[in-house]
Amino acid sequence: METRSIRGFHDVLPEDAKRWHRVEETAKAVFELHGFSELRMPVLEFTEIFARSLGTTTDIVEKEMYTFADRDGSSLTLRPEGTAGVARSYIENSMWAKSPVTKIYYTGMMFRHERPQKGRYRGFYQIGAELLGPEEPASDAELISMVWNILEGTGITKYLTLEISSLGDGICRPQYKEKLVAFFAPERERLCEDCQRRLETNPLRILDCKVKGCSEIASRAPRMIDSLCADCASHFAEVREALDSAGVPYVVNPGIVRGLDYYTRTVFEITTGELGSQNAVAAGGRYDGLVEELGGPRTPAVGFAMGMERLILLHQAAFPEGFGREISVFIAHMGEEARKRAFRLASELRGLGISTEMEYGGKSLKSQLKRADKSGARLTLIIGEDEIRRGVVKVRDMDTGKEDETTEINPGLEIAGRLGGK
RNA sequence: GUGGGUGUAGCUCAGCUUGGUUAGAGCGCUAGGUUGUGGCCCUAGAGGUCGCGGGUUCAAGUCCCGUCACUCACCCCA
Known part of the structure; x- marks a missing residue:
């Protein structure tokens, strides 16, 4: 037999564990400061949960999930992210009935069948949080500043940039999508092969295509944040105002696109230039339609997740001296x-x-x-x-x-x- | 899924171009230098299917083919 771990999976060795503890404890302390409690969830869910949540045409659902049949034939999937499971648990345990505001954090391994590279694994740890119930911009701002505080607490914000944007809602986003397709359609022949396909599947993706010709055309395209309906526009403005007052440094990046379909309105990403092509350290946003989509009552919510391995890489860069064990x-x-x-x-x-x-x-x-x-x-x-x-x-x-x-x-x-x- | 790079000691790597005796270094490990004293230094030792399989050759770590793994990038994302 071959004595080795599965491709894309790895051990966190004892000599690195202290560093992991440090980061995890920092995150948990900040969560507690905001009144979040931990939810421990199963690693397996019915495939349907993820397909419905993430969107059937997303990359994750189309080709990255570890899916297999249970003995009774039902389709199970190792969770590729945490939010869908939280939403499922929220509904199953009637959390909406217990309190108008539910604050949950979680940590654990996620599974995506991607090609591994630096900072990208098939089995990887995420820490995330979800704030369910409120719709008000103050909740977006609290969640985002909480994320920033965690990263500040771990001492790595010097490597990081916080970018925010708004994707609009069920009313203005479809309208914007049409506008965008109308804009790109005449340019179709000049787009790269992938983008020609995206024009049908997910036109928003063209906006962050790295092919030179595409990004050139995209830079002239109409922008979502200019096309927000009145409600979304004022929501976004209030989120920014709240972040300003909390002293959280951010930049507005209208090009932020989400790989998951459930996002609405506020989206944000925390990126770094230190990790090769894996620039995202944490990401999240608002998802007002997800709980309802999964069969629960209409429940607006915001959430985020951050990648532990990427955090650890940055922590190593910031504090290379090592976190060995010590005994008295x-x-x-x-x-x-x-x-x-x-x-x-x-x-x-x-x-x-x-x-x-x-x-x-x-x-x-x-x-x-x-x-x-x-x-x-x-x-x-x-x-x-x-x-x-x-x-x-x-x-x-x-x-x-x-x-x-x-x-x-x-x-x-x-x-x-x-x-x-x- | 596509492309590039790399697989030699526990770790980091040299040796491969131009095939030729017992395959090396540093670090780490073990022991000694001190009848019971760490770090620095000195000495010695242990430790290798040269990723795996096939081919060429009198001869392969070295050349060729295949394969697997790792890695970087694309894609996508945490």
Whole structure:
């Protein structure tokens, strides 16, 4: 057999885990500040949930989902994103009936069958949040500033740009789409092959085509934000005003397009130039029609998701010094009697809340100290025959190399005191 | 799905152009230099199906073909 992980899937190794914890804890702390609670969801849903939510012609649904038949023949899919599952749970658990405002965050692995590359995996972690119920621009602004605060808390905003736009609603977006098709139709022959296809499937996509000829034509095309209906226009203006007052730095980018069909009105992206062609670190927006589309009551909502692996890459760039593990105390010992005493002492210290490691076997003191050094221990306790006989424990400060002894028979508390005093 | 690059020690890589004895380095690991003392230094050691399969050749890590994987880019996205 081949001992390897599946293509596009990867391990987060122990030496990197601390960095992940740091980022996750920062996000959770900010969520709590805004009154969001965690929702833990299944990784599998009926395929229908995603097909209905994301739109049947989107890339994700058309070719990127891990879909398979359950034993009874029903079609299941490993979640490619989190929002659809939240919406399903919101409806299934009647959350709308419990409160006019529901604030949820989630974290976990998502699955998309794409070609892997830097910052892009088939199994990847996202952290996201959804604010369901309110329609008012203040809720868009709160969610966006919350995202920005998380990224600020992790110390990586120097790499980031926040871009916002509005996609309009069920009234003005179809009208705009027609305008756009009318604009591109005469230019059809000059568009690239993909865009000629997009003209039928998703004309908005032409706007962010990277082919030179297309982007040139697109730059003259009518813009969604100029075509918003009165309600959408004032909504967008109020979101911007609220962000201004919160001091969140953003730029309006009318070219933002969504790969998912459920978005309406406000959309935003947080991008970086540090990750090769994967420039999106977080993205989200308003989706006023989704809950209803899935069979729930009409429920406006805003949400976002960010890619953990991409966040981690930026965090590594910002803080390259490493986030290794650290321990307070290492216990080295020589001799059978000393080993038993070391084990008891380790238990005692851990009981006092002091992180402690010890040598298990009978290695030389030199090699034990080497291991102590690598463990990052601040103090190494040395117990040998001499110490046993005299009822003491030698204490070596690993920064200064200075040594002395505890005088007490039971040295745990004294050691705790020394660590606390430093 | 399409194109480029790369697969040699645990890790990062040299060697391939121009085929030729036992395939190297740095880091890491183990031990010694100190009867019980880490980091720096010195010495020694362990560790390799040269991705896999086939072909050419007296001879292949090196050349050719295939294949798989990784990677970057396109596409799309977090």
